[in-house]
């Protein structure tokens with residue numbers, strides 16, 4: 181594989197941006213090679229700067245559920261550009277998109293559009309604190325909620341005690357109010373509430389975890405969170421940045437039948453543009469400015485082009501009645517091939533991870549038993565055979581509607597062949 185141009189670009193990028201990237205996972209650090217620079221994408225394929233083409237299972241980490249550059253989305257964006265890129269004022273697209281989101285997520289009685297999942301989570305947590313008048317939040321080890329200070333908490337560091345920042349530059353005081361529980365362990369949540377019965381504003385959770393690799397919730401886990409939070413007067417926040425519009429059109433809350441107080445959306449909702457949303461019960465969201473005292477604002481929030489992309493993508497999802505059954509069928513083919521080859525797979529719908537460990541992965545600790553060196557080898561094998569998978573063991577493989585049966589079969593074959601040869 182010739183990667184001369186990517187290599188050249190990476191060399192220059194490193195002189196301009198930390199590590200040559202604008203988001204760390206892109207640097208391919210955990211698979212020990214230089215990243216590819218992508219020049220274009222269409223359907224289930226991406227093409228790099230040297231003209232190498234790959235079947236893509238990153239799909240921009242989720243947004244491209246219909247495949248890359250779906251014409252319904254790109255055409256809508258192209259047309260919208262003629263009306264201007266940003267106004268910093270109200271416009272009809274915001275109303276249409278908000279109404280669409282709400283029709284699929286009725287728990288979001290009031291919602292706000294922002295620019296990234298990080299911003300949406302940060303704002304949702306602020307609203308939860310403003311509404312409840314409480315300061316603590318509970319998150320789960322291995323769940324990712326963006327890079328805002330209070331949520332960058334080290335996993336595996338003293339469960340049930342004060343949390344330690346997982347990044348330099350985060351003052352200890354900023355994570356003091358973040359408590360850490362174990363995923364799929366409602367008992368760990370209950371003990372935190374017993375310790376702090378009156379000061380927890382919210383429990384925030386990825387209803388199906390996908391940022392320690394895919395780790396589905398055990399039966400009853402989400403329901404238990406619903407009951408415990410209600411019992412202690414705290415809010416339940418579903419971070420559906422990945423699962424929203426992916427597990428079902430109404431996200432994990434529809435898929436698992438558990439209704440949160442607040443929801444965070446990102447990735448798919450913006451159709452590939454920088455757009456995210458947070459919302460929830462009316463009485464909570466009425467605390468957000470200008471109605472209430474919780475401040476949150478944004479120059480580009482609800483950006484007209486991003487809104488158009490979101491509207492077009494959701495409309496296309498609505499018009500594709502076999503979307504979720506097809507995603508499930510296609511991902512199922514990959515799962516079967518991997519399982520048959522003796523690999524350890526976690527899958528929910530179109531989200532899956534092959535874990536290089538013999539343990540059943542149900543939480544952060546079991547995920548951490550996965551062998552990163554073996555994953556790096558597997559990743560390289562796939563890449564050299566024309567398949568672009570996540571450059572880290574602890575990420576999901578995303579299947580899109582545009583993955584053709586032929587490409588799925590080819591991928592299944594290569595995964596099986598890898599196993600045979602290694």
Ligand SMILES: *Cc1c(COP(=O)(O)O)cnc(C)c1O
Nearest residue numbers: 296297298324325326419421422
């Ligand atoms: C990607 C992600 C975020 C952060 O979204 P950004 O748009 O990258 O800021 C938050 N929560 C979850 C579950 C995510 O997967």
